[in-house]
Amino acid sequence: MDDRRVPEDADRDFVAGAFVIRERDNVKEVLFLKHKKYSIWLQPGGHVEERETPDEAAVRETREETGLEVEVVGEETEYQGFSAVDLPRPFNINLHQIEEGHWHLDFQYRVKIVGETEDYEYNDEDMKWFSKEDLESGDYDMPENVRKSALKAIDGQDPSTI
Secondary structure, eight states: OOTTSOOTTSEEEEEEEEEEEEEETTEEEEEEEEOTTTOSEEOSEEEOOTTOOHHHHHHHHHHHHHOEEEEESSOOEEOTTSSOEEOOOOSEEEEEEEETTEEEEEEEEEEEEEEEOSOOSSOGGGEEEEEHHHHHHTOSOOOHHHHHHHHHHHHTOOGGGO
């Protein structure tokens, strides 16, 4: 078995995250949260709930955690006369081990801000906008794959070209 894949006896959860991109003073930035359990910087996101698609989960989790109303960057296509929809394509899909025997399959989306709410989970001290320069510095505690994906999200590139 390929050791980069989920072992047969392991649990796997579907999760979704959002790379929230904004431009301020001609500098693009991406939003990160200081994760409450792991104390590292991660993009907003969480578990895909029952009857929810990954893109819906990314939008919901971002709103709940940050108070930002966001919209996935990408197209959704409905087909006339069919009960079928092509969902917005994730920017990246990542498989990572959380702990022994537990893995997450993470659907990651680029999103844009379309509004704000006043009720959210994280406080302002645990939210930070990172510039490309911040991400390239390596001064912040975050997984390398997340840092590289964030750099590609800021540049509008496909992370598979890393």
